[in-house]
Amino acid sequence: MSLSIAVCDDDETDLRYITGLVGAWAERARIPVSVRTFPSAEAFLFHYEENRDFDILLLDVEMGKLSGMDLARQIRAQDSFVQIVFITGYSDFMAEGYDVSALHYLMKPVKPGKFEEVLSRAADLCRQERPFLLVTSERETIRVFFDDIYYAESQGHYMILYTRETQYRVRLTVPGLLEQLDQGFYRCGRSFVVNLRHVCRITKSEVFLDNHSSLPLGRGQYDEINKTMISYLRSI
Structure with missing residues (x-):
């Protein structure tokens, strides 16, 4: 299994050091990895809008206008499976890490042994099966x-x-x-089912998704969908 790992840190020295640790771990663990580095949370988000292909995120907490914690909240609202590891020189934010289901909080300077232990745990979790729907569309069974x-x-x-990637036409009812x-x-409403993982904004009449589409919201559903959204985010 190949892993895609992102390293995000606004300190160039730390960025190179962590990237080197990833390479050393991958060689010892004999796991093929692709590593992409980002000098800011904003740079990561620019890439993430089009390419949500990461398995593990290694994030510095203290970065410019948008912190690693703020970045993690945005990512977690859309992806409940990516493994998040914070790397920082401060312990003040540890409690907040639980809010985004962070796997671990590594303190700088990062010790190679501890780093490899955490990365191995992250890799093991990535191997676990993502939930899926088995559907039959156009005479094909698709996961x-x-x-x-x-x-x-x-x-x-x-x-x-x-x-x-595409659209699937499946013989099912909404309740089914x-x-x-x-x-x-x-x-x-009556006709749509929305994935809360991709909801970025809710108004009284519409739900806006992160792929730039929007869906009509039924009359009286505004409070209910907000409560459902909050409950879902707290559960991940």
Whole structure:
């Protein structure tokens, strides 16, 4: 299994050091990895908008205008599976790390032995199965990962699943689909099911997703979807 790892730190010396530790660990563990470095949280987000392909994030906490903790909150709202490890010289933010389900909090200067132990744990977690939906579409049986689904729309006797890569037409009802999904999905009005992992803004009449699409919100659903969203975010 190949791993994609991002290192984000605004200190160039620390960035090189951590990247070197990743390379040394990968060689000893005999795990193929691709490593991408970012000098700021903003630089990472610019890349992440188009390429959400990371398995492990190694984030400095204290960085410029947008901190590593703020970055982690944005990422966690969209991805409940990526492994987050904070690397910092300060212990003040440790309690906040639990809010974003961080795997570990490494203190600078980072000790190679401890770093490799944490990275090995992260790699083990990455090997665990992501939840998925098994669907039959166009005479094919396909595994669709929950986090790849943006939303689903009811059309007659079928549901259209809109995912990162394509669309799938599946013979299912809205209730039938919801039975197979987890608490990260919410029914909008009569015809739509939205993936809360991808919701970035909610108004009285619409739900906006991080792929720049929007869905109509049923009358009286505003308070309910907000409560559901908060409950979901607290559970991940």
